Amino acid sequence: MQLYDMPDARGHFGQYGGTFVAETLVEALEELRVMYEKYRYDPVFLAEYAYDLKHFVGRPSPIYHAKRLSDKVGGAQIYLKREDLNHTGAHKINNTIGQALLAKRMGKPRVIAETGAGQHGVATATIAARLGLECVVYMGSEDVKRQAPNVFRMKLLGATVVPVESGSKTLKDALNEAMRDWVTNVHNTFYIIGTVAGPHPYPMMVRDFQAVIGVESKQQMMEMIGRQPDAVVACVGGGSNAMGIFYPYIDVPNVRLIGVEAAGLGLETGKHAAPLTSNSAVGVLHGNRTYLMQDADGNIIETHSVSAGLDYPGVGPEHAWLKDINRAEYVAVTDDEAMAAFHNLCRTEGIIPALETSHGLAYAEKLAKTLNKDQVILVNLSGRGDKDINTVAKLANISL
C-alpha cells in the first residue's frame, strides 16, 4: 500500500497549495521552511512542545461518548473529541504553541496573528504571554463586534487587537492585513497563521501541529471501543481542526472522513462559506491555490456564516486535494441546522459547543440517523461556545 505523503517539497498537494506570494515575502517563507524542516523532527523541540501540550493545555483531551445525544438522535453512537476542554477552549492552542516555540528558536520577539472568531487570536495571545513575546492580532471590524468577549480576552492577555476596516471586514481581510504587517516587519516578527491555509509551509506545519488530535483519537478509540470509528466528522472553515483529526486517519481504511462547511442561509442563496461543497472555481488567494468563492472576474466574494470562524471564502489546499482524490467527503449545513445542533448538545449533554463546531454536530446527527446503533461517529468538538453566547442571545432576541 502506498502511504499518503503530501505535500511535495514545494508545498503542493497536486495542483493545490504552493507559494503564491509577492517577491518581498519569498525569503521570509524560505527561512521559515528551513527552520521548520530543522525542528519538525528534533527531539528537544518536540519534547518542549509535548510538555506544553500536557502541562499548559491539559492534553490529552478526552473522548466522550455522547450517549443521551446518540439515543435522542437514534442510530449511530456519537463520540466527541473534547478539544473544547483545552486551555483557551479550542483546538487552536495546539498550533500556536508549536509556532510560538519556533518563533522563539528563530529569535523573533514579536508575533502577529489573524483571527476570525477570536479563538486563534486568544490562543496566540496566550502563548505570547506565556513566552514573553509581543503580540499583535488583526481582526476584521465585523468580527470585533460579534466576538467582543474574545477581543477583551486578548487584551487581558496583553495583546494589541487591530480592527481591520478594509474589504468585507472579516477573516480574509484580517489575513491580508497580517501579511502586510509581516512583509514590513519580517526582521523581528513571526506570523502565526491559525489555519491550514496560507503559503507553504503553513498548511503542512499547522496540520502537523494539529495532528495531535487525530493521533490521540486513534489510541483513545482503540481503548474505548477496540476499533476505529466508522466516520470522523469535523467542521471546515480554513480547515485546521479537520486536518488535525483527519490526517492520522488518511491511511486507515474504512474510516470515512467528512468535512462540514457552512451553508449559511443555504447554498442556493449564494450566502454561504462552502467553497468545496458548492464546487467553487479553483484560484489563488493568501499564498496558495485552492477552491475559492469568487466572481467571474476572479474577485473574492463576500461569504456568510453565523459562525465567524467558518466565514472564509477559501479552504486549506489539503482539503481541496482530499476532495479531489475522494479520500474525504465535504458537505455543508445551514446556520439554522447548526443552531439547532448547538441547542441540542447544550440540553442533552451539558456541553455548550462553539457555533463552528455545531456545524459538525449538525451533520453528525443527520449521518447518525442513517447508520446502525453499533456504528460509531467521532466528531471533533473543536471548541466551546462561551464566546458565542452574545450571538446566540441576539438570534433569540434576548439582550444579555
Place this chain on the structure above:
Amino acid sequence: MSRIKTVFATLKQQGKTALIPYITAGDPHPKFTVSLMHTLVEHGADMIELGVPFSDPMADGPVIQRASERALSHKVGLTAVLEMVRTFRQTDQLTPIILMGYANPIEAVGPVVFADNAKAADVDGVITVDYPPEECGSFVNELRARDIDPVFLLSPTTDAKRVELIVNQASGFVYYVSLKGVTGAVNLDIVEVAGRVASIREQTNLPVGVGFGIRDAATAKATAAIADAVVVGSRMVLAIEGSNESNLLSNVANLMTELKTAVDAA
C-alpha cells in the same frame, strides 16, 4: 521590437530615465481612466502601469487598496480594464501599457485566454504580484509567445541566485521594489538602492525600474539617477484620491510635470 524595448532604447540614446506612473484602472470612476491615461502621457509618462483592481491586494498599502475598492465599487474587473486599454489604443499606439495585478483574476480565465485577451487589447507587459517564477507555470511562455513582456519584481531580500532565476524569466525590464513592506511605505534609502541596482545590473542587461517609496520630486530625481525607470504609484493615487471631478486631470498633470522635471534633471 516590443514597445517597452523601443522606449528604453530611445531613452538610453537620449541619456534619460523612464517615468512610469501607476494608476488603478477604474479609480476614481471608470469614466475617467482613459482620459487619465492620456493626461499621464501628455505630461511625460514614458509608459503606464495600469492596476487591475483586486478584492484582496495583499502586497499593497492602504492607498492603493482604497483605489482598488473604489474601482471595484464600480464593478471594474479584468474584462473592463482590457476594454479601457483597447479604447486608449485608438488614439495612442506608442505608449507601452503594463498591467499590474494579482494572480486570481488571471486564474479565473486561465493563462491562455488571459494572454489572448491581453494581446487583443494590445497590452505590452504584465506584472503579476503573487506569481513567483516557481509557481506561474506556462504563464510566462504564453505571454512571450504573444510578444507580451512578463515583468517581475525583485526585492531587497532577493538573493543573487533568485535574481538569476527571475531575470531568466523576465523580459522588458525588471522592477526593483526598493523597500521591504507594502506599496506606499516610507523611508527610501537611496544609497542602499543604488548598491542593489548595481548588483542586479551585473546579472542582467534588462533595464531596471525602481519603485515603492518615491513620493516627491526629490526622491524621483535621486532614483532617476540610479535606475532606468522610476515608478510612481501611491503618490499618483493619492493625487487622484485628493481630487474632485473638476480638478482631477489638472492635479494629475501638475504632479506629472513636477516628477518629469525632476527625473529629466537627474
